[in-house]
Amino acid sequence: MINISNLKKSFRTEEVETLALNQVNLKVEDGEFVAIMGPSGCGKSTLLNIIGMLDSPTEGTYNFAGNEVSKLKERQRTELRKGNLGFVFQSFNLIDELTVYENVELPLIYLKMGKAERREKVRSVLERMKIAHREKHFPQQLSGGQQQRVAISRAVVTNPKLILADEPTGNLDSKNGIEVMNLLTELNQEGTTIVMVTHSDRDSHYAHRVVNLFDGQIVTESKNRAIGAMM
Ligand SMILES: Nc1ncnc2c1ncn2[C@@H]1O[C@H](COP(=O)(O)OP(=O)(O)O)[C@@H](O)[C@H]1O
Ligand SMILES: [Mg+2]
Secondary structure, X not given: OEXXXXXXXXXXXXXXXXXXXXXXXXXXXXXXXXXXXXXXXXXXXXXXXXXXXXXXXXXXXXXXXXXXXXXXXXXHHHHHHHHHEEEEEOOOOOOOOOOHHHHHHHHHHHOOOOHHHHHHHHHHHHHHOOOHHHOOOOHHHOOHHHXXXXXXXXXXXXXXXXXXXXXXXXXXXXXXXXXXHHHHHHHHHOOOEEEEEOXXXXXXXXXXXXXXXXXXXXXXXXXXXXXXXXX
């Protein structure tokens, strides 16, 4: 699904140039669950943003599901992203002015889906994430764990091929963190590919494979036994 070769990303701010990613090569197969780990500032979020087509590499190639991403026009890239990718962030990133229902409905509006079909999809995902009873609430009226369940609902309502999660349990207590990891594991077992950035050893054990980044480079990769199912 993902094939990244010789990827470099540098940021230039005034006098300073930061090489955030340096010669990264990474393949992710359909159905995999990959964790990216490494110290703060090593390039994890930058890599995830490039995989999510929110940012572009300075050098190198990125192929997503047969598409050479750098060759696409902005419009085509947006289309590819809307239909295939779901994002989950540490700070939930819900829209405070919209209700739970409206937050989850938004990606379907972007896909120009009709209202009746939207209602059916939103209701069904909210049921599944056990947050349907809060559909008229606003994000600020919910606990962190509930907000992350809404954010996961929003990420999966379009039935994406790939979920990108940047420290999805970083703002949660361990009970809610484990619940979020169990939801991600369930989605993965149903076939959704997941790439997750994490600081947490506990969370990394849910992944099939751990990629360690240091100073913008992949330093080690290790395979986990598939223990997600046991937890
Ligand atoms: N938009 C940006 N402008 C300038 N520098 C950036 C930007 N984004 C990230 N960086 C720098 O790139 C490096 C990697 O950042 P990041 O990918 O956010 O690390 P991580 O997620 O592993 O903590 C850091 O040195 C950071 O300061
Ligand atoms: Mg980060």
